[in-house]
Amino acid sequence: MVKKFGDFTAVKELDLTIHDGEFLVLLGPSGCGKTTTLRCISGLEIPTSGSIILDGVDVTDRRASQRDIAFVFQLYALYPHLTAYKNIAFPLKAQHVPKEEMDKEVDRVVKMLRIEHILDRKPKHLSGGDMQRVALGRALVRHPKVFLLDEPIGTLDAAFREEMRTELKALHVDINATSVYVTHDQEEAMSMGDRIAVMNAGVLQQIGEPHEVYANPVNLFVARFIGSPGMNLLACKPETGENGQLGLRMRGNNELLELPGTLQQLLKEKVERDHSLVLGVRPEDTTVHTAEQEHSLAAEVYVTEKMGSYHIVDLSYGEEIVRARTSAYVDMEIGQNVRMSFDMGRVRFFDSESGQSIMN
Amino acid sequence: MAQVRENKGARKAIVAVVLIIFTIIYMIPLFYIVNTSFRPWADIREYPPKLIYQPSVAAFIRIFTARAVYPPGQAPTEQELKDMSTIERIVYKETNERIVRTGDLPRRYLNSLIICVLSTMITILLGTTAAYGFSRFPVKGKDDWMFFILSTRMLPPVIVGIPVFLMFRNVGLNDSHLGLILLYVAFNVSFAVWVLKGFIDEIPREYEDAALVDGYSRFQAFRKIVLPQSVTGIAATAVFVFIFAWNEYAFAFMLTRNTAQTVPAWLPYQMGVLGFDWGAAAAGTTLFLIPPMVLTILLRNHLVRGISFGAVRK
The missing domain is CATH 1.20.5 (Single alpha-helices involved in coiled-coils or other helix-helix interfaces)
Incomplete structure (x- = not known):
């Protein structure tokens, strides 16, 4: 599917299959085309080319109202002139459901969401969380084929967001409906998604289970975007050392980093000699040593962020910054000279020109 | 402190x-x-004006009736006076007149009401739908269209008075209700489109998107979501449009004579009959004030209240 707005291509040749009952998260920075994708699925936008197939039926030319899809909007979009009850019942009214059945259906979702006490209120008298629940109720009330959620908890405050995250996930487990969830918050994506589809600049970058996307990003964008902080990326070049073993010449301060046999083998197979690479390593796979250490690189403590249960130590390595996640009991001084080492079983290599991973 | x-x-x-x-x-x-x-005939011209006087409804009766003066020596007899209705007696006592027939005011008043109510309704209907279209759809040359619509208000309308008069005469719209209705719609619709577009622009699109996904057609979404949301704007616009039509003098004067004559076009004529009957003129004006006042009071909640977008957080 392709979607253009005038000359601007919002979504470029997206090919995405969403499984029945799956919770798929569309993740990407703002303006990456994730909301547009969602709106195309819903029928609120018509794709410029390509097709959208729902349950084996091509619905590309169908209007939103004919697709049997529920949409939860970022700003809830509750009808301000209607009470919570009427908001929830609104989709049933479109189908001319008899009053009795309507009451029963509304009652069902209201109980599920525990919002019995606010049904008479109009949206402006509801708290953010209650508005969110009413919006969900409106989506849940008519058993749609697909749930589309556009950053539904983005405007809530942090503590409440976590609560709603759990609630949403539990809800999905309960009703087992196919859901597509858009967010720019990678933590939210990691915690909620059965699979994550990472998008950037209208292009699908990678799709996979959260841990797969996290551990094995297919390119530099995903490596940087997923994880908080993202992956450390260090420029380097494979080089044969004095001992005849293949190592990495690090651009940071021109040291040679020794490699275990498996990685040597991999680089020999996949990379031409002298080809520039990017070494990717997660902060939690980076260890900081205050004493001399084998297979380590010299670095200097630049700044320490204390996160409570752990610290993030920013190390300056030549012109590059490497972030390491350390225990909360380690104290580092700014400017202190240290050594850093990587868990070589978990490092990733990327082609520095194309940005693609060479691990697959 | x-x-x-x-x-x-x-x-x-x-x-x-x-x-x-x-x-x-x-x-x-x-x-x-x-x-x-409410002043009696004799009090009106008195100078300095009396502060305290016996209020009289004679002026209202005069504006509603056509009367003839009793010629000298033909005053009504005792018996005739007794048989007179209250209204007739009031008129006789104040101005020595007898009522000949119902006057022209009720007819003019009805004309004004018909023309203003219908033209306001049509204006609002056209204005709302046009404003919605301009607000929501990618109309080709939208800005030019909007400017064109606005430009119809850049000159005083009277400038087109004579051409309109000639055109109306050719198509037989002179002195007809339809003619004035069309004319007032044409004048007001540009104003309505601009004002209503502003109101509709303020209504977040998400509401309609939600309604579309919830199974409603575009028109249903417009009717069930956009219309209730823009009631305030529609009410305010309706009041302005109605008052414009209600007050309009120049075209009503030019284009109507009898059948479709409105109150503003008719009222000045009453000044000349029987000298200056200030009382009748004032009574007519008082009655003329009532409809816009009633309309404004009925819609005051909408006029005062801003649109509240409680459900969408910005």
Whole structure:
């Protein structure tokens, strides 16, 4: 599917299959085309080319109202002139459901969401969380084929967001409906998604289970975007050392980093000699040593962020910054000279020109 | 602290006094008109005006009726006086007249109501749908269209008076209700489109998107979501449009004579009959004030209340 707005291509040749009952998260920075994708699925936008197939039926030319899809909007979009009850019942009214059945259906979702006490209120008298629940109720009330959620908890405050995250996930487990969830918050994506589809600049970058996307990003964008902080990326070049073993010449301060046999083998197979690479390593796979250490690189403590249960130590390595996640009991001084080492079983290599991973 | 509070109190008092003075200044002409309409015939021309007088409804009767003066020596007899209705007696006592037939006012008044109500309804209907279209759809050359619509208001309407008169004469719209309705719609629809577009622009699109996904057609979404949301704007626009049509004099004067003549076009004619009957003119004006006042009072909640977008957080 392709979607253009005038000359601007919002979504470029997206090919995405969403499984029945799956919770798929569309993740990407703002303006990456994730909301547009969602709106195309819903029928609120018509794709410029390509097709959208729902349950084996091509619905590309169908209007939103004919697709049997529920949409939860970022700003809830509750009808301000209607009470919570009427908001929830609104989709049933479109189908001319008899009053009795309507009451029963509304009652069902209201109980599920525990919002019995606010049904008479109009949206402006509801708290953010209650508005969110009413919006969900409106989506849940008519058993749609697909749930589309556009950053539904983005405007809530942090503590409440976590609560709603759990609630949403539990809800999905309960009703087992196919859901597509858009967010720019990678933590939210990691915690909620059965699979994550990472998008950037209208292009699908990678799709996979959260841990797969996290551990094995297919390119530099995903490596940087997923994880908080993202992956450390260090420029380097494979080089044969004095001992005849293949190592990495690090651009940071021109040291040679020794490699275990498996990685040597991999680089020999996949990379031409002298080809520039990017070494990717997660902060939690980076260890900081205050004493001399084998297979380590010299670095200097630049700044320490204390996160409570752990610290993030920013190390300056030549012109590059490497972030390491350390225990909360380690104290580092700014400017202190240290050594850093990587868990070589978990490092990733990327082609520095194309940005693609060479691990697959 | 006390000083600050005192200052605040003093400022409030000053504001209140100023507002009261302004209100009084604005109300004087209105008061004068209503007051005059209730004065007996003999009191109206008295100078200096009497402050206390016996109020009379004779002026209202005069504006509603056509009358003839009893010629000298033909005054009604005792018996005839006894048989007179209250209304006839009031007229006789004040101006020595007898009522010949119902006057022209009821007819003119009805004309004004028909023309203004219908033209307001049509204007609002066209204005709302056009504004919605301009607000929501990618209309080709939208800005040019909007400017074109606005440009119809850049010159005083009277400029096209003679061409309109000639055109109306050719197609037989002179002195017809339809003619004035069409004309007022044409004048007002540009105003309505601009004002309503502003109101509709303010309504977030998400509401309609939600309604579309919830299984409603575009038109249903417009009717069930956009219309209730823009009631305030529609009410305000309707009041302005109605008052414009209600007050319009120049075209009504030019294009109507009899069948479709409206109150503003007719009222000045009453000045000449039987000298200057200020009482009748004031009574007519008082009655003429009532419909816009009623409309404004009925819609005041909408006029005052801003649109509240409680459900969408910005």
